[in-house]
Amino acid sequence: MSAATPEDLRWLDAAARAAEPFLGTTADNPTVAAFVVDPSAGILVGRAVTARGGRPHAEPLALESAGARARGATLYVTLEPCHHWGRTPPCVDAVVRAGIARVVIGMPDPDPRTRGESIRRLHASGIEVAVIDHAPSVRLNEGHTARHALGRPFVTAKLAVSADGMIGRRDVAKVAITGEDARRWTHLQRAMSNAVLVGGATAEIDDPQLTVRLPGLERRTPLRVILAGNRGIDKRSNLIGGFSGHRVAVIVESGREMAVPASVEVVRVPGEDGRPDLAETLRALHAKGIARLLVEPGATLAEALLADDLVDRFELIEGTVTVGPDGVPATGKGTMDERLAAAGFGEIDRQRLGEDLLRTFEKVGKA
Numbered sequence: 001m002s003a004a005t006p007e008d009l010r011w012l013d014a015a016a017r018a019a020e021p022f023l024g025t026t027a028d029n030p031t032v033a034a035f036v037v038d039p040s041a042g043i044l045v046g047r048a049v050t051a052r053g054g055r056p057h058a059e060p061l062a063l064e065s066a067g068a069r070a071r072g073a074t075l076y077v078t079l080e081p082c083h084h085w086g087r088t089p090p091c092v093d094a095v096v097r098a099g100i101a102r103v104v105i106g107m108p109d110p111d112p113r114t115r116g117e118s119i120r121r122l123h124a125s126g127i128e129v130a131v132i133d134h135a136p137s138v139r140l141n142e143g144h145t146a147r148h149a150l151g152r153p154f155v156t157a158k159l160a161v162s163a164d165g166m167i168g169r170r171d172v173a174k175v176a177i178t179g180e181d182a183r184r185w186t187h188l189q190r191a192m193s194n195a196v197l198v199g200g201a202t203a204e205i206d207d208p209q210l211t212v213r214l215p216g217l218e219r220r221t222p223l224r225v226i227l228a229g230n231r232g233i234d235k236r237s238n239l240i241g242g243f244s245g246h247r248v249a250v251i252v253e254s255g256r257e258m259a260v261p262a263s264v265e266v267v268r269v270p271g272e273d274g275r276p277d278l279a280e281t282l283r284a285l286h287a288k289g290i291a292r293l294l295v296e297p298g299a300t301l302a303e304a305l306l307a308d309d310l311v312d313r314f315e316l317i318e319g320t321v322t323v324g325p326d327g328v329p330a331t332g333k334g335t336m337d338e339r340l341a342a343a344g345f346g347e348i349d350r351q352r353l354g355e356d357l358l359r360t361f362e363k364v365g366k367a
Contacts, residue, residue, distance in 0.1 A: 001123075001129060001130065001131065002102070002128050002129065002130045003130065004104065004130050004132045007042070008076070008104045008130060008132065009132070009134070011035055011037055011074075011076040011104070012076050012078065012104060012106050012132065012134050012136070012137060013134075013136060014035065015033040015034070015035045015047075015076050015077070015078050015106070015137075016033065016078055016106065016134070016136035016137055016139075016140050017136075018033045018035075018047065018049055019031050019032060019033035019049050019050075019058075019078055019140055020140060020192075021192075022049050022050070022052075023140070023192040023193075023292065024191055024192040024193050024194055024220060024222060024292060025052045025053075025220065026050045026051075026052070026053065026054040027053050027054040027194075027289055028054060028289030028291065029050055029054030029055065029057070030050070030079055030140075030141050030143070030144035030291070031049065031050055031140060031141075032049065032050045032057065032058040032059070032077060032078050032079045032141075033047070033048070033049045033050075033058055033077070033078050034046075034047065034048055034049075034058040034059045034061070034062035034063075034075060034076070034077045034078075035047045035062065035075070035076040035077075036062050036063060036065070036066040036069070036070050036073050036074070036075055036076075036100075037073060037074045037075075037076060038069060038073055039072075039073065039074050039101075039102070045066045045069040045070070045073060046062045046063060046064075046065040046066025046067070046069065046070060046073075047062050047065065048061030048062035048064075048065060049061075055087060055088055056088060057081075057082065057088060057091050058077065059075070059077060059081050059091040059094060059095060060088075060091060060094045062075070063075075063094055063095070063098045063100075066098075070098040070099060070100060071098065071099035071100075072099060072100075072101045073100055073101065073102075074100070074101065074102040074103070074104060075095060075100045075102070075103045075104070076104045076106075077103065077104070077105055077106065078106040078107070078134070078136075078137040078140055078141065079105070079106060079107060079109055079137065079140075079141055079144070080105050080107070080108045080109040080114060080115075080116070080118050080119060080131075081094075081095055081103075081105075081109075081114075081118045082109065082111070082113070082114050082118065083109075083113065083114040083117040083118040083121065084111075084113035084114060090118075091118075092117075092118040092121050092122065095122065095127070096121070096122070096125045096127065100127060101127065101128065102127065102128040102129070102130070103122055103127055103128070103129050103130070104129075104130045104132065105119070105129065105130070105131045105132065106132060106134035106136070106137025106138070106140075106141075107131070107132075107133065107134060107137045107138050107141060108131060110141075110144065110145045110148040110149055111144070111148055112148070119131060142154045142292075142312070143194070143291030143292035144291055146291070146312065147286055147291050151283060151286055152279070152282035152283055152285070152286045152310075153194070153195070153282060153285055153286055153290045153291055153292060153293035154291065154292055154293065154312050154313075155282065155293050155295060155305070155310055155311050155312050155313075156189070156193075156292070156293070156294050156295065156311075156312065156313040156314075156315060157295045157296075157297055157302060157305060157306075157311045157313070157314050157315065158186065158189065158294060158295070158296055158315040158317070159296075159297065159302055159314070159315070159316055159317070159330060159336070160177045160178045160182065160317040160318075160319060160356075161177065161316065161317070161318055161319065161330045161336060162175075162177050162319050162321045162322060162323045162327065163318070163319060163320055163321060163322045164322050164323055164324070164327065165327075165329060165330050165331075165335055165336065166323035166324075166327030166328055166329060166330065167298065167299055167327075167328050167329075167330045168205075168206075168323070168327065168328045169323050169324070169326050169327050169328065170326050170327070170328055171326055174206055175321070175323060176321070177317075177319040177321050177323075178317050178319045178353070178356045179319070179353070179354045179355055179356055180354065181353040181354030181355075181356065182317050182319070182353040182354065182356040182358070184214065185317075185353050185358065186296075187212050187213055187214045187217070188212075188214065188217075189294055189315075190210065190211075190212050190220075190221065190222055190294060191212045191214065191217045191220035191221075191222075192220075192292070193222045193292045193293060193294040194222055194223065194289070194290040194291055194292050194293065195222050195223040195224070195225050195249075195285060195288075195290045195292075195293050195294070196210050196222050196223075196224055196225065196293075196294045196295075196296060197225040197226075197227060197251075197285075197293060197294070197295045197296070198210065198225070198226060198227070198295075198296050198297065198298075198301075199226075199227050199229065199297060199298055199300065199301040200226060200227060200228045200229040200231060200232070200233060201229065201231075201298055201300065201301075202296070202297065202298045202301070203226045203233065203234070203237055203239055204231075204233075204234050204237065205298075207237050207238050207239075208238065208239070208296070209238045209239070209242065209244065210224040210239065210296070211224075211244060211246060221244075221246040222294075223247045223248075223249060223288075223290070224239055224246060224247065224248045224249070225248075225249045225250075225251060225285070226239055226240075226248070226249075226250045226251065227251045227276060227278075227281060227301065228250050228251060228252045228253075228256070228258065228276070229274065229275055230253075230256075230273055230274030230275055232256075232258070233250060233258070233260065235259075235260065235261075240260060240261065240264060241261070243263075247265070248263070248264045248265070249264070249265040249266070249267050249288075250264055250265070250266050250267065251267050251269060251276045251281050251284065252266060252267070252268055252269075252276060253268070253269070253270070253271030253272070253273075253274050253275055253276045253277075254268045254269060254270055254271065255274075256274055267284050267288075269281050269283075269284050278304055278305060278308050278310055279308060279310065282310060295311075298328075299328060299329065299330055299331060299332070302330070302331070303331060303332070303333075303339075306339065306340075306343045307343075309343075311343075311345075312362070312363075313360065313361070313362050314340055314345055314360075314361040314362075315358060315359075315360055315361075316336055316340075316358070316359045316360075316361065317353065317356050317357070317358050317359075318356060318357045318358075318359065319355075319356050320355050320356065340361050344363050344364055345361040345362060345363060345364065346361060346362070346363075346364040347359055347360065347361050348360050348361065348362050
């Protein structure tokens with residue numbers, strides 16, 4: 001096993017940047033980037049990202065683009081090449097056949113079908129290997145890791161709160177808490193997710209579309225999911241009766257009847273009193289190949305997810321609008337900072353979205 005050099009890190013950083021815009025497009029496969037570099041000249045001779053829908057994988061595409069120049073070259077890849085047969089042959093075999101001299105890997109594959117086997121295969125074939133704990137690669141593959149380590153998607157919860165800690169007003173269906181920059185950011189997060197989920201109350205009160213409405217990215221609208229409570233679903237809502245052409249699924253408790261249009265998928269999971277169990281909901285989405293789940297919750301669903309320890313990242317957007325005494329609090333347990341701290345979250349980043357402030361929280365001490 002060879003050590004990584006500063007040049008290795010630069011190439012891996014570039015590969016991760018190349019893959020990031022394609023998050024959410026590779027179905028049940030991880031979004032991987034592969035760069036083929038001529039080490040003597042220090043130039044890129046082939047590159048690829050996992051294709052839309054998850055196949056072909058990045059490595060054979062990058063090797064094909066490099067052609068004969070792959071022989072003796074270094075392959076930079078953000079995830080250990082796959083070792084198993086599926087709908088495509090093992091990528092590690094293509095790497096060996098291409099005559100690659102050295103492989104630099106951003107992280108081992110958590111999939112038990114590969115998990116270190118490709119690294120051993122490369123070593124056995126006389127190929128030099130460097131495996132790096134590369135933070136951008138780890139973040140890129142967090143959905144893939146969660147599916148194999150936790151049996152569920154990587155869950156990001158996004159909540160917009162007013163300057164006085166409210167998410168809306170009781171006497172108004174919708175209140176504009178954030179500005180246009182924050183709304184564009186939210187649409188981009190949807191485009192980079194495999195599914196976006198809201199609770200039944202949000203589907204009824206806010207009547208969202210949950211589509212991606214950014215120029216050129218409209219086709220990137222993910223699976224839209226409603227978590228139905230014991231009140232059922234309003235069939236006149238945008239998500240059920242809007243006929244947008246984008247997929248919709250409704251999660252319902254196993255014993256409940258649910259009449260919806262044929263275009264809407266019904267997913268039944270165990271629950272209680274007409275409410276689907278949240279952990280079972282996430283397991284059902286995992287079974288559908290969902291790796292990255294964006295949740296746009298109301299206060300009740302946000303609290304339930306935090307209480308059940310089912311949130312991996314919490315995105316809190318703080319607007320400048322003051323809602324007032326008729327507002328709906330984001331949490332009934334102090335401020336959102338206090339609630340997140342009680343759940344073990346700490347702030348890791350903040351950035352301005354126009355006049356609004358985006359604060360990112362993750363579990364304290366997370367590896």
